[in-house]
Amino acid sequence: MAGRPREFDRDQALEKAMLAFWARGYEGTSMANLVDALGIASARIYAAFGSKEALFREAVALYESGQGGFAERAMQQEGTVRVAIERVFTDAIETYTQADHPQGCLVVSAAASGALESDQVIAWLASHRRQRTQSIIDLLAAAKQRGELKPETDVAALGDFYAALLHGVSVQARDGIGAERLRAMLVPAMTALDAALATSDPAAGSASTSKE
Amino acid sequence: MAGRPREFDRDQALEKAMLAFWARGYEGTSMANLVDALGIASARIYAAFGSKEALFREAVALYESGQGGFAERAMQQEGTVRVAIERVFTDAIETYTQADHPQGCLVVSAAASGALESDQVIAWLASHRRQRTQSIIDLLAAAKQRGELKPETDVAALGDFYAALLHGVSVQARDGIGAERLRAMLVPAMTALDAALATSDPAAGSASTSKE
DNA sequence: CCAATTGTTTGTCGATCGACAAAGAATAGG
DNA sequence: CCTATTCTTTGTCGATCGACAAACAATTGG
Secondary structure: OOOOOOOOOHHHHHHHHHHHHHHHOOOOOOHHHHHHHHOOOHHHHHHHHOOHHHHHHHHHHHHHHOHHHHHHHHHHOOOOHHHHHHHHHHHHHHHHHOOOOOOOOHHHHOOOOOOOOOHHHHHHHHHHHHHHHHHHHHHHHHHHHHOOEOOOOOHHHHHHHHHHHHHHHHHHHHOOOOHHHHHHHHHHHHHHHHHHEOOOOOOOOOOOOOOO | OOOOOOOOOHHHHHHHHHHHHHHHOOOOOOHHHHHHHHOOOHHHHHHHHOOHHHHHHHHHHHHHHOHHHHHHHHHHOOOOHHHHHHHHHHHHHHHHHOOOOOOOOHHHHOOOOOOOOOHHHHHHHHHHHHHHHHHHHHHHHHHHHHOOEOOOOOHHHHHHHHHHHHHHHHHHHHOOOOHHHHHHHHHHHHHHHHHHEOOOOOOOOOOOOOOO
C-alpha cells in the first residue's frame, strides 16, 4: 500500500476526541473544538474518520472499551451477585468522579437533548443505555438461576432499579457530587439486593467505606 | 400605559416554548424552532422575553410550577415519609412517561452537555438538580426528627440515593422505558427506606400496582 | 387630534455550523 | 525515475446560529 504516511497518531487523536465529546456531548462539541483538541486541521479529521458522527461513534466505542466498560468487566468476573452489583457501583463512582477526565458517563451525558440532525445519534445512544439495563437484568437472572436469589425475585424490576440508579449516579457525579457522598449512598442502595438474596445471612456485606 | 397591545398570548407562547425546550433541550432548540413552535417572528420573541436564555429560564420556572413540581408538592403533603417518598416516585413516573408532553424531566434532559456559550445555563440547571437533592434530604431529616426514622439513619446518604434514582428514572423514561416497568422498579427501591423506618412494621406498604 | 409609547413586520448582520475541493507533499511499487 | 496512492494544507462553501435595526401600525393619555 503506497501513499504518504499519516503524520499524527490516529489512536491518540481518537482519545482526544473522546475526551472532548465526554466533556461537551455530541452536539456541544463543534468541529472547531475538535480541531483545537486534536491539533489537526478539519480536513485531516474528515480524511481519517469520515465525519463528525463517525468520529463520535468511534469515540464511544473507545470509551466503552476503556473507562466506560467497568460494568461489563465487573459483571463478567466470578463471584456472587452481591459482589458483582456492588462492584459495578463502586467502579462507576470511581470512574464518574475521577479528576483526570470529565465527570459522569459519556453515554449518559452526550445525549440529553436531540436536535433535528442528530436524532439518529440520540437514538443510538439510547439503545446503548437500554443495552446496559439489559446486561444488569441478565446478570440478576443468571444469579437467580444459580439459586443466589429467591425464586420469587423480579429480576427485571431489580435490574431496572439498578440501571436507573446507575444513570442517576452519572447525573449526580456530573453535577459535582463527590465520590464520598456517592459511596455513602451505596449503603441504602444495596438493601434492595440484600432483600432478594436467598441466603438469609443478615447484612452479608456492607458497602466498603474504606480507603481515604 | 399606552402602546400597541400585544397580539399573542404571552402565557401560551411561554408554554409552547417550555414544551420545545423540554423536547430538545436548551441548545438543541434553535430560535428557528421557537419561531415555528410559537408561531411568531423572532423579533417578537426578543421583544417579549428578552433573549433565548431569558425565555429558557422562564420556561423552566413554568415547568417547575407545573408538571415539574410534583416532588415539592408530594413532599409538602401531610403523612409519613414512606408515603411521601413513594408519592414522589409514582408522580415522577407518571409525569415522565405521559404522552401529551416530552418524556423525562426538562431539568435533567436539557442539560447534559455544555457548549462554550451556555456554560452558565448548564451550571444553573445543575444547581436546580442539586436543590432537588437537598429537598429530599430535608424531608428525610425532618422525618428522622419526628422519630419516623431510626436515630442512626444517614439521611444524607438516603437522600442522595433517592435523588440519584430520581434523576436516573428521568433518563430511563426518556429512553422509552414504560410506566409499568418503572413502577415495578419501585418495589426494590422502597426497601432502602423500609430498612430505615423506626416502626418494625414489616412491609408497611407495597408499591401501588393499581390503575391501568 | 396629537404625541408618546409599545407591538409588529421585514430584513439582515456577523459568527459559526459541518463539510469538503483543490493543490501540493511524501511515500511505495514498478 | 515515474506513476499511483495517500496524506496535508489552504481556502471556502452554503446553511444555520442568536440577535437585532429600522420602519410601520395600533393604542392611550393629554
